[in-house]
Amino acid sequence: MLIAVGLGPGDPELLTLRAAGLLREADSVFVPGEMAYNLVAAYRRDAISLDFPMTSDESYIESCMEENAKKIAPYALSGTAVFGIIGDPNFFSTFSRLTAILKRDHPEIECSTVPGISSITALPSVADLSIQKSFSVSDGSDPDVRITLKVRRPQKIAAELKKEGYSEFVLVERMYMDDMTIYTNENLPEQSNYFSILYARKL
Structure with missing residues (x-):
């Protein structure tokens, strides 16, 4: 089993109780880099840091996804693996691409997500804003x-x-x-x- 856990917007005190519990209880924990590792360190010093490059080179991204999926698969097949990701695992994250590869190569691995506080909902608190009407969120592409x-x-x-x-x-x-x-x-x-x-x- 592989569970993606949202680690929040960057403050370790903004992890949810569910996230903290899963990090403690998991057989193995993976994170995408140093920033995420620092957020989980209080719960799992043995977290394994993986390389997820910040680049627009799609072929390189895909090869890294393949490599990381191969590293995670044995742990997810034999126990409960947690993948800690900054923000929320279903908003503009790499987890969906990672799970697509895992489901293709190992359909027997069950994948699920646990929500985290995203930058979208954290922004009003940080900037002292109050949003009372409809709003849109975009990464610059056309919304679907x-x-x-x-x-x-x-x-x-x-x-x-x-x-x-x-x-x-x-x-x-x-x-x-x-x-x-x-x-x-x-x-x-x-x-x-x-x-x-x-x-x-x-x-």
Whole structure:
């Protein structure tokens, strides 16, 4: 098993309790470089640092991903391996590319993620800002994902978004609560709880 754990925006005190627990309990821990290692050092001095280059050379990035996947695979096959990554493992991170290789070469390895505080949500605290209306996040490329909060009428919103080219939908109702429910395109409800988030993506 391989679990990617978000390490937060850079302050070791901003790791979640879940992240700290997994770092302590894991059979092995991997991190992408010195900064991430320093964040986990209080929990795992034996963390293995891997090289994930910051470059635009796609062929070199891919070869490094292949090499790192080979290093992680034996640990994930024999026990619980944790990959600690700065921020959140599902936002602009290398983890999805890494798991694509692992799932291709070792489909028997179960991969999951544990969220971390991302720079997106940390920014308002650091800069003393208050965000009360809709906002967009971009790395400079054209957006293909839209996230809508407080979704009371999922079917209606999905129908409107389809006109804009969105075709994949996931609704999470009452996230991380005891009665959490996840819906997809096939079973979006007509109405949902106030604590609902709709993910929409252009395919």
